[in-house]
Amino acid sequence: HHIVAADRLSFSYPDGTAALRSVSFSIHHGESVAVIGANGAGKSTLLQQLNGYLTPTSGQVRIGDFPVTPKTLHDVRRTVGMVFQNPDDQLFMPTVFDDVAFGPLNLGMPTKDVEQRVTAALDTVCAGHLAAKPPYRLSCGEKKRVAIATVLAMDPAMLVMDEPTSGLDPFSRREVIKLLNEFSHTRIITSHDLDMVAEVCDRVIVMHAGEIRADGAAEDIFADA
Numbered sequence: 223h224h225i226v227a228a229d230r231l232s233f234s235y236p237d238g239t240a241a242l243r244s245v246s247f248s249i250h251h252g253e254s255v256a257v258i259g260a261n262g263a264g265k266s267t268l269l270q271q272l273n274g275y276l277t278p279t280s281g282q283v284r285i286g287d288f289p290v291t292p293k294t295l296h297d298v299r300r301t302v303g304m305v306f307q308n309p310d311d312q313l314f315m316p317t318v319f320d321d322v323a324f325g326p327l328n329l330g331m332p333t334k335d336v337e338q339r340v341t342a343a344l345d346t347v348c349a350g351h352l353a354a355k356p357p358y359r360l361s362c363g364e365k366k367r368v369a370i371a372t373v374l375a376m377d378p379a380m381l382v383m384d385e386p387t388s389g390l391d392p393f394s395r396r397e398v399i400k401l402l403n404e405f406s407h408t409r410i411i412t413s414h415d416l417d418m419v420a421e422v423c424d425r426v427i428v429m430h431a432g433e434i435r436a437d438g439a440a441e442d443i444f445a446d447a
C-alpha cells in the first residue's frame with residue numbers, strides 16, 4: 223500500500239514554465255526518499271504538489287486513500303508534514319512554545335494535550351530549553367530543529383523536507399542527520415547534500431528539467447553517478 227502515488231503529474235507556472243513533465247512514482251509507508259537534481263530541476267515544485275500548495279496542470283497525486291484536491295486539503299495537510307527550506311517561513315509566533323503549539327491548537331486539541339505534544343516534540347529535537355525564547359533569537363540550526371518540531375507536534379504520517387541541512391554549521395548538520403535517521407515516518411527530502419542523502423535515504427529520485435531521470439536504491443544511484 224502506497225502513501226504517495228504521483229501519476230503523470232505535470233505542472234506549468236502561469237508564465238508557461240513547464241516545471242514538471244509527466245512525473246510518476248510511488249512511495250511506501252516508512253520509505254526514506256531523496257529527490258535530487260540541479261537548481262531548476264523541479265524539486266521544490268514537486269514537493270509543493272504533495273501538500274496541495276500547487277495544483278497539477280494535469281495528472282494527479284494521491285496521498286493515502288485520496289487525491290490531493292482543494293477539497294481534501296485538510297486531510298492531506300494532516301498527513302503530510304512540510305518543513306520549508308527557510309525556517310523563518312514557519313516560525314512566526316512570539317515564542318518557540320507558541321509556534322510548536324500553533325498546529326495542535328488549530329486542530330482543536332485540549333490545552334493539556336497540546337502542552338504534552340509540544341514538550342514531546344521539543345524533546346525529540348533537543349530544544350526543550352528553547353521553549354520560552356522568541357524564534358528570531360535562535361541560531362540557524364536551532365531554528366531548523368524548532369521548525370521540525372512544529373511539524374512533529376502535528377503527528378503527520380509523512381515528513382517532507384526541502385533542504386534540511388542547507389545553511390547549517392557542521393555540528394547542527396550532524397544533529398539534523400541524527401534526527402532524520404531516528405524517524406520511522408515516511409520521509410521525502412530534497413537536498414544537494416549527497417553525503418547526508420547517502421546516510422539518511424534508502425531511495426533516490428534524480429530529476430532533470432522537470433522529469434525523473436533515475437529512481438532506485440541509493441547505493442545503485444550513487445554507484446552509477
Ligand code: ADP
Pocket residue numbers: 235236237239240241259260261262263264265266267268
Ligand atoms: P528546484 O527546486 O529543483 O530548484 P523548482 O521547482 O524551484 O526547481 O523550479 C523548476 C522550474 O520552475 C525552474 O525552471 C524554475 O525557474 C521554474 N519556477 C519556479 N518557480 C516559478 C514561478 N513561481 N514562476 C515561474 N517559474 C518558476
Ligand code: ADP
Pocket residue numbers: 266267270273275304306307308311384
Ligand atoms: P526555493 O526552492 O527557491 O527555496 P520555493 O519555490 O520552494 O523556493 O518557495 C518559495 C518560498 O515559499 C520559500 O520561502 C518557501 O519556504 C515558501 N513555501 C514553499 N512551499 C510552501 C508552502 N507549501 N506553503 C507556504 N510557503 C511555502
